[in-house]
Amino acid sequence: MAPGRVGATTTFSRMDRVAPFGRWPSPLEARQAAAGKVSLSEICSDGQSVYWLESRPDEGGRVVFVRAEGDRVVDLSPEGVSIRSRVHEYGGGACRLVPGHERGTFAYVDQADQRVWLHHLAVEVPIALTDEPPAGERWAHGGLDASADGEWVVAVREVHRDDADSPPRRQVVALGARPGNRGESVLTQGHDFYGAPRLDAASARLAVVVWDHPDMPWDRSSLTVIPLGRAVDDATGRRQLVASGAPWEVEGGSDVSVGQPVWQTDGSLRFVSDRHGWWQPHRDSGTSDGPPATRLATVAAEFHGPDWALGQSTMARVGADGEVGANGDGGAAGEVGAADDGTGVLVARMTADGRDSLVLIGETGAGETAGAASPPRPLPQPCVSISALCRHGAGIAYIGAPLDGPSNVWTLEPQPPQLQLKPQATPPATPLRPRTSPGPSLATDDVSIPEPFSFVGRSGRRVHGIVHAPTLRGTTGPPGMLPPLVMGCHPGPTGSVGAGFDVVVQYFTSRGFAYAAVDYAGSTGYGRAYRCSLWGQWGVADSEDCVDAAHALAGQGRVDPAQMAIRGASSGGLTALNALASDEPFAVAVSWYGVTDLLALAASTHDFEAHYTDRLVGPLPECRDLYAARSPARRPAEINGSVLLLQGLDDLVVPPEQTRALHDALVGAGRRCEVRFFEGEGHGFRRAETVAACLEEELAFYQRELGL
Numbered sequence: 001m002a003p004g005r006v007g008a009t010t011t012f013s014r015m016d017r018v019a020p021f022g023r024w025p026s027p028l029e030a031r032q033a034a035a036g037k038v039s040l041s042e043i044c045s046d047g048q049s050v051y052w053l054e055s056r057p058d059e060g061g062r063v064v065f066v067r068a069e070g071d072r073v074v075d076l077s078p079e080g081v082s083i084r085s086r087v088h089e090y091g092g093g094a095c096r097l098v099p100g101h102e103r104g105t106f107a108y109v110d111q112a113d114q115r116v117w118l119h120h121l122a123v124e125v126p127i128a129l130t131d132e133p134p135a136g137e138r139w140a141h142g143g144l145d146a147s148a149d150g151e152w153v154v155a156v157r158e159v160h161r162d163d164a165d166s167p168p169r170r171q172v173v174a175l176g177a178r179p180g181n182r183g184e185s186v187l188t189q190g191h192d193f194y195g196a197p198r199l200d201a202a203s204a205r206l207a208v209v210v211w212d213h214p215d216m217p218w219d220r221s222s223l224t225v226i227p228l229g230r231a232v233d234d235a236t237g238r239r240q241l242v243a244s245g246a247p248w249e250v251e252g253g254s255d256v257s258v259g260q261p262v263w264q265t266d267g268s269l270r271f272v273s274d275r276h277g278w279w280q281p282h283r284d285s286g287t288s289d290g291p292p293a294t295r296l297a298t299v300a301a302e303f304h305g306p307d308w309a310l311g312q313s314t315m316a317r318v319g320a321d322g323e324v325g326a327n328g329d330g331g332a333a334g335e336v337g338a339a340d341d342g343t344g345v346l347v348a349r350m351t352a353d354g355r356d357s358l359v360l361i362g363e364t365g366a367g368e369t370a371g372a373a374s375p376p377r378p379l380p381q382p383c384v385s386i387s388a389l390c391r392h393g394a395g396i397a398y399i400g401a402p403l404d405g406p407s408n409v410w411t412l413e414p415q416p417p418q419l420q421l422k423p424q425a426t427p428p429a430t431p432l433r434p435r436t437s438p439g440p441s442l443a444t445d446d447v448s449i450p451e452p453f454s455f456v457g458r459s460g461r462r463v464h465g466i467v468h469a470p471t472l473r474g475t476t477g478p479p480g481m482l483p484p485l486v487m488g489c490h491p492g493p494t495g496s497v498g499a500g501f502d503v504v505v506q507y508f509t510s511r512g513f514a515y516a517a518v519d520y521a522g523s524t525g526y527g528r529a530y531r532c533s534l535w536g537q538w539g540v541a542d543s544e545d546c547v548d549a550a551h552a553l554a555g556q557g558r559v560d561p562a563q564m565a566i567r568g569a570s571s572g573g574l575t576a577l578n579a580l581a582s583d584e585p586f587a588v589a590v591s592w593y594g595v596t597d598l599l600a601l602a603a604s605t606h607d608f609e610a611h612y613t614d615r616l617v618g619p620l621p622e623c624r625d626l627y628a629a630r631s632p633a634r635r636p637a638e639i640n641g642s643v644l645l646l647q648g649l650d651d652l653v654v655p656p657e658q659t660r661a662l663h664d665a666l667v668g669a670g671r672r673c674e675v676r677f678f679e680g681e682g683h684g685f686r687r688a689e690t691v692a693a694c695l696e697e698e699l700a701f702y703q704r705e706l707g708l
Contacts, residue, residue: 016474016475016476017474017475017476018475018476018477018478018479019475019476019477019512020477020478020512020708021470021477021478021481021482021483021484021512021513021560021563021708022483022484022511022512022513022702022703022706022708023511023512023703023708024470024472024475024510024511024512025472025475026446026472026507026510026511027441027442027443027446027510028441028442028446028503028506028507028510029441029692030507030691030692030693030695030696030699031688031689031692032441033503033504033506033507033691033692033695034057034688034689034690034691034692034695035057035058035688035692036406036503037057037503037504037688037691038054038055038056038057038406038407039054039055039407040052040053040054040055040387040399040407040408040409040433041053041055041092041387041388041399042092042093042094042095042311042388043313043388043389043390043397043398043399043409044095044096044097044390045390045391045392045393045397046097046099046103046104047392047393048103048393049067049068049069049104050067050068050390050392050397050409050411050432051065051066051067051068051076051097051104051106052065052066052399052409053065053066053083053094053095054066054073055686057686057687057688057691058688060686060687060688061082061686061687062082063082063083063084063094063111064076064077064082064083065077065083065095065106065108067104068409068432068433071434073432073433073434076104076106076119076121077108077119078117078119078126081108081110081111081112081126082110082111082112083095083108083109083110083111084109084111085109085114085140085141085142085143085310086111086114086140086142086158087140087141087142087143087156087158087170087310088142088158088193088308088309088310088606088607088608089606089608089652089653089683090308090309090608091109091142091309091310092142092143092308092309092310092311092312093142093143093144093145093155093156093196093309093310093311094108094109094142094144094311095107095108095109095144096108096144096145096146096153097146098118098146098150098153098177099146099148099149099150100147100148100149100150100151101120101150101177102120102121102122103121104121105118105119105120105121105150106118106119107119107129107144107146107153107175107177108126108144109140109141109142109144109155113132114138114139114140114141115128115129115130115131115132115139115141116128116129116130116141116144116153116155116175117129118153118177129153129175129176129177129182129184130155130173130175130184133159136161136162136163137159137160137161137162138159138160138161138162139157139158139159139160140157140158140160141155141156141157141158142155142156142158142310142311143155143156143194143195143196143197143310143311144311145197145198145199146177146199147177147199147203147241148199148201148202148203148324149203150177150178151176151177151178151181151203151239151241152174152175152176152177152181152199152203152241153174153175153177154172154173154174154175154187154197154199154206154241155172155173155175155197156170156171156172156194156195156197156310157170157171157172157173158170159171167607167610168607169189170189170191170192170193170194171186171187171188171189171194172186172187172188172189172194172197172206172208173185173186173187174186174187174240174241174242176238176239176240180238180239181238181239181240182238183233183236183238183240185231185240185241185242187206187226187228187241187242187243188206188208188224188226188243188247191210191211191212192211192212192213193210193211193212193217193608194208194209194210195208195209195210195211195217195221195259195307195310196208196209196259196260196261196307196310196311196312198261198262198263198324199228199263199324200263200267200286200324201263201265201267201324203228203241204227204228204229205225205226205227205228205263205286206225206226206228206243207223207224207225207250207261207263207269207271208223208224208226208261209221209222209223209224209258209259209261209307210222210223210224213610213611214611214614214615215611216306216494216609216612216615217257217259217306217307218257218306218307218494218524218531219257219532219615220252220253220254220255220256220257221252221256221257221258221259222249222251222252222253222256222258223249223250223251223252223258223261223271223273224247224248224249224250225247225248225250225269225286225288226243226245226247227243227244227245227246227247228241228242228243228244229241229242229243229244229245230242248288250269250271250284250293251271251273251275251282251284251293253275255275255528256273256274256275257273257274257279257528258271258272258273258274259271259272259279259304259307259312260272260304260312260313260314260315262315262317262323262324263286263323263324264283264286264317264323264324265323265324267285267286268283268284268285268286269283269284269285269286270282270283270284270296270315270317270323271284271293272303272304272315273293274304274527274528276295276298277300277527277528277529278299278300278301278302278303278527278528279302279303279304279305279528280295280296280297280298280299280301280303281295281296281297281303281315281346281348281361282294282295282296283296296346296361296362297348297361297376299350299352299375299376300352300527301350301351301352301376302350302351302352302524302525302526302527303315303348303349303350303351305351305496305524305525306492306494306495306524308492308494308495312388313388313389313390314348314349314386314388314389315346315347315348315349315389316346316347316348316389316390316391316396317345317346317347317391318345318346318347318391318394318395318396318414319345323391345360345361345362346360346361347359347360347361347379347389347395347396347412347414348361348376349386349389349398350376351496351524351525352525353452353464354452354464354465354466354496354497354499354519354525355384355385355452355499356383356384356385356386356400356498356499357378357379357381357384357386358378358379358381358383358386358389358396358398358412359376359377359378359379360376360377360379360414361376379412379414380428381400381410381412381428381429382400382402382410382428382429383398383400383401383402383410383429383500384400384401384402384403384499384500385400385401385407385498385499385500386398386399386400387399387400387407392411393413394413395411395412395413395414396411396412396413397409397410397411397412397432398410398412400500401498401500401501401502402500402501403447403449403450403499403500403501404444404447404449404501405444405447405501406501406503407500407501408431408432408433409431409432409433410429410430410431410432411429411430411432412429412430442503442506442510443473445473446471446472446473446506446510447471447501447506448468448469448470448471448505448506448509448510448515449468449471450466450467450468450499451466451467451468451469452464452465452466452499453465453466453467453549453552453553455548455549455552457544457545457548457549458544458548459521459541459544459545461521461530461533463518463519463520463521463545463548463549464518464519464523464526465497465516465517465518465519465549466497466499466516466517467514467515467516467553467558468505468509468514468515468516469483469509469514469558470483470509470510470511470512470513470514471509471510472509472510472511472512475512477512481560482557482558482559482560483512483513483514483558483559483560483563484512484513484514484559484560484563484564484565484702484706484708485513485514485515485516485550485553485554485559485560485563485564485565486508486513486514486515486516486565486566486567486702487515487516487517487518487546487549487550487564487565487566487567487576487586488505488515488516488517488566488567488568488572489517489518489520489542489546489566489567489568489569489572489573489575489576489579490517490519490523490568490572491568491569491570491571491572492522492523492524492570492571492572493520493522493523493534493538493542493571493572493575493616494522494523494524494531494534495523495524496519496523496524496525497517497518497519497523504695507695507699508699511699513702514553514558514559516549516550516553516559518545518546518549520534520541520542520543520545520546520575521533521534521537521541521542521545522534522535522537522538522541522542522616534616535615535616536615536616536617536618537616538571538574538613538616538617538630539574539575539578539598539617539629539630539631540578540630542575542578543575543576543578543579543581543582544582546566546575546576546579547579547582547584547585547586550564550566550585550586551585554585561585562587563587563706563707563708564585564586564587565586565587565588565589565590565702565705565706566579566580566586566588566589566590567589567590567591567592567698568589568590568591568592568594569591569592569593569594569684570592570593570594570595570653570654570683570684571594571595572592572594573591573592573593573594573595573596573654574594574595574596574598574630574632576589576590576591576594577589577591577594577596577632577639577643577662578630578632580632580639580640580641580643581632581635581638581639581640582640583640584640586641587641587642587705587706588641588642588643588644588701588702588705588706589639589641589642589643589644590643590644590646590698590701591643591644591645591646591659592646592685592694593646593647593648593651593653593654593659593681593683593684593685594645594654594659595654595658596631596632596633596654596658596659596661596662597631597632597633597634597658597661597662598613598617598627598628598630598631599624599627599628599631599634600631600633600655600657600658600661601613601654601658602620602627604655604657605653605654606652606653609653613627617630632662633658633661633662633665634665636662636665636666636668636669636671637669637671639666639669639671641671641705642671642672642673642674642701642705643662643666643671643672643673643674644673644674644675644676644697644698644701645659645662645663645673645674645675645676646675646676646678646685646694646697646698647659647675647676647677647678648677648678648680648681648682648683648685648690649677649678649679649680649681650679650680650681650682651681651682651683652682652683653682653683654683656677659675659677660675663675672705674697674701676693676694676697678690678693
């Protein structure tokens, strides 16, 4: 292994107080850190105001649709309603502005019943767009879209039958959004999965991403266009939107992943494909007999992420021409049908070297090299992690986190208004949500700023990560001592770390811990080859990369090699526990609703991930021995350290039985293991009191087991 430079040692003033590492007097309490983990998603705009979903831990994880009104954030959700989809269990696309109605009208999925509702702000009672499912079935909806005229809302429907032997089936349905067309019709079905259904300006074509078992959407998927027409229901006399012709495939293949279809106002179709090794934007004519799609950017960078949830949006076309839609795809209500004179450009999130940026991309559409003639031009703005963006007026709105403060909603209007690709000054981005400090009770000078590092691990592959030094104003550790390390393993495992501010990381660094996170094999943001490098190696390569990173940090004199902990959530829990099974260097592991038994996971997990392990480990039953060898619950005697398990009792992705089995196996093998279960929590803790209790438990566990 050839470790890279990790960073310089922090120096302190003579006036600094000396306190033991891991016990610094941080002003950030667990309950404040938990309440500060507000999740923002599904940003949209009507051209005048910006809207988004906001998950609030201090309201029990309730998800609320809000609008920025001047300097205020106003809740729009019906009282007591939490907006969340359960399609594929991870949901997404749970809310959609519906143009053609009163301003602010939106369709949403009620978390409680998973039905689609239409809410006019001037009417107190929402209107149900879907009926109750028939007896013996349970429905979920997500991936919402709305027609430009407000006549229709389309959704992915997931149908579960009470019969345990029947797998869920999925379809795309059109729901009437006006009294004259109330009811529904099925636009397409037959594939195992559907994502991102999008209507063109005339509701004459539906673009939708499809994939089938055993593929995950980031491994292999296709983009299909379905011609649409109108019909009248014989029984009710109501208008219906129906499929009316043979569909055609725009993009797909055995080694191709696609996403984010967006109709342009000139009738063309933009989408993302990794055909060339990176998720890059393409533009297609939108016709069945048109020329091949044009690649709009050829830079070796990612413009898309894994579709764990529906409704991903990382690009918006701005300028003289526009896009069709009312929110996630960047369009704005009232802008459909704007002139398409070719002067518009894309504003896109671009991921490279572990950080996100916003860039301008020329979009002439005149051939494979035309869009790439001018490389993407960075837009000055403060965020290094950007989750979503949309068109807003003459510019964009986006959700992003800077290095030194929590995630926020920002607006940015690149200059000049015509958005020609010329060097021009751009006004600073403006945050829309109130923000008084980087984190509750945490001043800017208390924030630990991450430093990137990379090294070549034992596999010969370059591994990437970030490290945070312990940071608290006026405080230093004992002379000659090095701080303990907490290493975080991101979930997924098809995911990434992200360099933006994380209040949980600051909870530990402000107490005198160093905190590191690794984009191990299989992580996203480094191209398809890196994403596929975990195929057949899950439970091995990911843990080895984390072990190698810990050695690299210790070798650079940044952390105490005798005081190392590793933590992870979901699949990151498996990575952490398998790292603890190596001979070194970690002494403890903490797993938040983590995978513990791959065989049990394959047998009991939900349909979306039913074959996820086929590529990550191997097909069953042929590879049964590999599954067992990489499952901590099946080799408890090899766990070399103490373990803390934190688990929700309502988890459908990693059932609590897995956690109970690991605990019993570890205790039976003479290992120290503590476990705590939480009622009402599923896969991903949402309640502030749960997160606070877990952080307090985890901190005490480190202090006790590492001897701090």
